[in-house]
Amino acid sequence: MESIRFDGHVVIGGGAVGAATAHALTARGERVLLVEQHGRGHHEGSSHGATRIFRQGYTDPEYVALTSRALALWDALETASGTTLLDRTGAVDHGRPEVVDAIAAALSDADIPHETLTTDQASARWPGIAFEGHVLTHASAGRIRSAEAIEVFLTLADGSGLADLRFDTPVTAIEDHGDDVTVSFGDGTAVRTRSVVAAVGSWAPTLVGAVLAGRGVRLPAVRVTQEQPAHFPSHLPDQAWPSFVHWADGDDVYGLLTPGEGVKVGFHGTGPVVDPDARDKRPVAAEAERLQAYVARYVPGVDATRPTFISCLYDTTPDEDFVIDRRGPITVATGFSGHGFKFAPLLGELVADLATGGAPHPRFAL
Ligand SMILES: Cc1cc2nc3c(=O)[nH]c(=O)nc-3n(C[C@H](O)[C@H](O)[C@H](O)COP(=O)(O)OP(=O)(O)OC[C@H]3O[C@@H](n4cnc5c(N)ncnc54)[C@H](O)[C@@H]3O)c2cc1C
Incomplete structure (x- = not known):
């Protein structure tokens, strides 16, 4: 099947990280095709349910600093959307x-x-x-209205006019050509792009493990x-x-x-x-x-x-650190180890940085 060239980012995954990434990219004026294998709001992955904890209490100063950056972005997201997303219960x-x-x-x-x-x-x-x-x-801690937050990310991305959101659309293969990739979908169609973001959580080892290995890098054991x-x-x-x-x-x-x-x-x-x-x-x-x-x-x-x-x-991951890095046209975000949601808007920014040519956060690099 012939692939159609897409001049934008194919974001795979409509969980917290993929949705936040779609928002961050479209807010920068980038085009996004978001594909999610299940329906909108599905319960098959890591992100479903109405609530998640937001807290700043880590023993590691680097994570504490990241919670402060995330908190500022949650505030900004609430302002941009006119929606309460964080109930500050402490x-x-x-x-x-x-x-x-x-x-x-x-x-x-x-x-x-x-x-x-x-x-x-x-x-x-x-x-x-x-x-x-x-x-x-x-x-400063509390409760994130998590299902609402994902909807806000998706709705803002959609409202930008720059995003095409496709649910019930599994990615079946990623073929690496060097400077770009072909991303194939379950319905037999395919697109060729210079940037694919695999925000696929628990599915990263199977979906991008081999293609990254082809570039000489290994995902940590997830x-x-x-x-x-x-x-x-x-x-x-x-x-x-x-x-x-x-x-x-x-x-x-x-x-x-x-x-x-x-x-x-x-x-x-x-x-x-x-x-x-x-x-x-x-x-x-x-x-x-x-x-x-x-x-x-x-x-x-x-x-x-x-x-x-x-x-x-x-x-x-073995150390519960996230994995957010890029090789050529392929950006991967996985290993959120049961504590990723509180950082969602920041994760969207970190992934968008990479997908648009920025450097990885050293803590999360492969
Ligand atoms: C019970 C529970 C409680 C938690 N509590 C907290 C908490 O209180 N505070 C906190 O900060 N964090 C918490 N977390 C962690 C946080 O929710 C996760 O780190 C975060 O949701 C991970 O999001 P994700 O987008 O990486 O993964 P996911 O939500 O799993 O998203 C990945 C998406 O990729 C899609 N996908 C995979 N393969 C393909 C394919 N081939 N084609 C198309 N789509 C594909 C999947 O269907 C899925 O929707 C909790 C997690 C759980 C499970």
């Missing part, structure tokens, strides 16, 4: 003192206001959570797992819930309220390795019980006996 970290103290130190170094509390003070302020170890809170957080009905009013992370002995735990759905609680990256195209989405029974036992003990503000499980994918 966030609380508790648990292992060495981790909580290291986060406090990193926030101090970055001049990000925060407060340490005793467990009694924290319980009085947030009765829905049972605290242990050291406790830290920062008010571990694709099926995660199973759950929403639990709250006994408390919505305002009672901050976003929270428990640096527990054993697996780390995150939680936040999804208004209308309950308090979402999950273990971070503990699920079984899966094929992203062949998974059953059914919770592993023993893990479900373990989560309910955790919630019964540490989240007394909810009904631990009535979980509604969610199924989603993590694409985790």
Whole structure:
């Protein structure tokens, strides 16, 4: 089949990163063809659901700095779209003192206001959570309206007049010609372009692993797992819930309220390795019980006996660092390791920088 030449960027993937990239590129006056294998708002990848945590609490100063850049871009996106996308509920970290103290130190170094509390003070302020170890809170954190955010990225891209958004359109092959590539679609059509962006999360190893290897670079091992957080009905009013992370002995735990759905609680990256195209989405029974036992003990503000499980994918690199880099006409963005959404508008900018000839962020380069 003859390919049509496309003088713009083919962005593969309509999750948080692909949608943010389409917005960032069109905002720079670039043409975009975004192709997503599933329908708009689908639940097959890493980005679905109404809420994600935004927090600045990392132990690593580089990530703390990136959260500040992301926060400014979330503000700008809210202004540009006239939509609230970040509910500033604040966030609380508790648990292992060495981790909580290291986060406090990193926030101090970055001049990000925060407060340490005793467990009694924290319980009085947030009765829905049972605290242990050291406790830290920062008010610039909160809850991203994630499904709305993706829609805002797509709608702004579409409204620019520079984007063609195609759903239910799988990319079946990428053929590397050196200065450009042919991107083939499931309907038998193809385009030839000087810039393709694979914002395909858990599918990156299969879609672009070989084509990058042909250019002498290897993607780091991306571990694709099926995660199973759950929403639990709250006994408390919505305002009672901050976003929270428990640096527990054993697996780390995150939680936040999804208004209308309950308090979402999950273990971070503990699920079984899966094929992203062949998974059953059914919770592993023993893990479900373990989560309910955790919630019964540490989240007394909810009904631990009535979980509604969610199924989603993590694409985790060995060091949980993202992968955002370019070789020739091929830009890849993957490995968001269960913590990418808070950076979405910044990730769009970083990927757009690369696709338009800029240098990679050194931390995320291949
Ligand atoms: C349960 C859960 C909770 C999380 N909580 C948080 C949180 O609180 N805070 C936070 O910051 N982060 C959180 N994350 C992480 C964050 O949501 C992800 O890092 C982010 O959504 C990754 O987006 P993505 O666009 O890279 O991946 P995806 O959303 O998976 O998007 C990739 C897209 O590419 C498409 N695609 C793949 N192959 C092809 C092809 N051949 N042709 C066309 N399309 C293709 C897929 O269908 C998919 O839509 C969480 C993740 C999960 C799963």
